[in-house]
Amino acid sequence: MSEPLLVLDNVAKNYGAIEALKGISFSIGKGEVVALLGDNGAGKSTLVKIIAGGLEPTSGRMLFEGKEFLAKSPAEAKAAGIETVYQDLSLCTNVDVVANFFMGREITKKFLGVPVLDEPAMEQVVEKALASAGTRIPSLRTNVEHLSGGQRQAIELNRFVHFGGKLVLLDEPFAALGVEQTRRGLDMIRQVASQGIGVVIITHIMQQAFQVADRIVVIRQGVVAGDVARNKTSPDAVINMITGETLVGAGPAG
């Protein structure tokens, strides 16, 4: 396996007496695609939020590029190079495509010392990014509220491809996409990974996991129930891990 990018060491999260995560340990390598599977309520989204800085873990530690890492806010995680695409879309529907694409990272130029939005430059970048991904949106100046679910998700996916970073977390990214767009999305993930970026993708669809992932990690009841290379397992074996009928193939990180 390649050099580890992110290592999770016994990460746990309690909500009062409820243990959402009992202690999760696994790692993600550079350029590796890890599919995170598990039943509803297994704790997948909680885990993603902890890595992305939206939640603080109750205990445990994380190493990012070999250094102790804990993001107190999404801004810190972003600064460290972690991009996240959330399950419920994170777009501001009251502004246009360009504004959403650059949310929080606007290109500016100085005018009398004051940062001013450089709209033409931003529009150009978005146009290029969307065109290369084959996404068609009639006008980049339309407010997102007037776009379809698929178009919205395309904006988010293209955003992470463009900004890249070092690690990308995708929480059910294809929920609103059609067949063709999903295929393109999966291609995008492979393309991103080939640049040496680590990818964690949460999905419910076994077929997607087997199509795109190098390794499959199964979470069940707040612990890692399986951590296997894709080519050494089968969908049936993974389903058994998810439902808890077997612990074959289970093992620690690495």
Add this chain to the structure above:
Amino acid sequence: MNPRTRHALEFVLDNLVWFMLVFVLVVFSISIPNYFQLGIFANIIEASSVLGVMSIGLALVIITGHMDLSVESVAALGAMAVGILFCSAGIGLGVQLDPEWLMVPVSLFIALAVGGIIGVINGYLVVKVKMSAFIITLASYIWVRGLVLVISGGRSAQDLAPAIRWFGIQRLLGLPLTAWIAIACFVVFSLIMAKTPFGRHLVMIGGNETATFRAGIRVNRNLVIAFVLAGAIAGLAGWVLAIRTSGATANLGVGLLFNAFAAVVIGGVSLKGGVGTLPGVYAGVLLLSAINTAINLMGLPANFTQVIHGLLVLAAVLLDAFKQTIRQRLA
């Protein structure tokens, strides 16, 4: 629909208040004798300067998806602070500074600081204690007005120092400087909202706070700044109010809040947040002022003003819903 008509239609929708303003001015000019005079139009702008400044702060906070009910009381407190210090009659202390012009920046600073401090309190409570902005600023609306009563003892200050008063008397192109201050504020804050990342972030926070937080925008910091700006701008409105009335009374500016709300809503700002522009708000302010002037000229009892303002707000909200349906058809 071809792109050009679509473009034109969108332009009309985006600037609907301005068209309404022009329409109202034309109708009044035709139907009311003596309405069509430069002096009347100058008066409309002049009379709206305090309301205009105050509406900017209110609009900023509403666009971020929050609420500031305290702007009226904050303006009164700012005016009272300036009045007590720099008035020579009533409860005024008649503080003199040498040279005289120094009183302008000092009084302005005091008004802005008073407003800013209350903005910090509002913002801190909303962001850190996570209480509803409506409740917190309602409380501020009450206690700040109480503070005005306490420090004035219910009495008034008159005869503002001439050096400060100069802003209300000196005219440029037929308008007193106080009106130019309001116009300048609208220009500056319109540019901030439309052209800077800060303004863009405020609009996006109003649209989807969670999304902006996840995108790494410092939501809390931006919100506090918005509340501080609203407070300081309200303080500025108080400063202008003190100049226009040449002093301050304990009940100065009572009722302005509701006019400011009316102007903001008529100007196309959605109370749900995330929607609206400041030029629209200025058009809303001018529209209210134009109607007030018409009521005066027609010799209607002033009591009608409230009825008409209320109906206007209703019309604005209905119009907003109508605009939404048209927009959906366009998309």
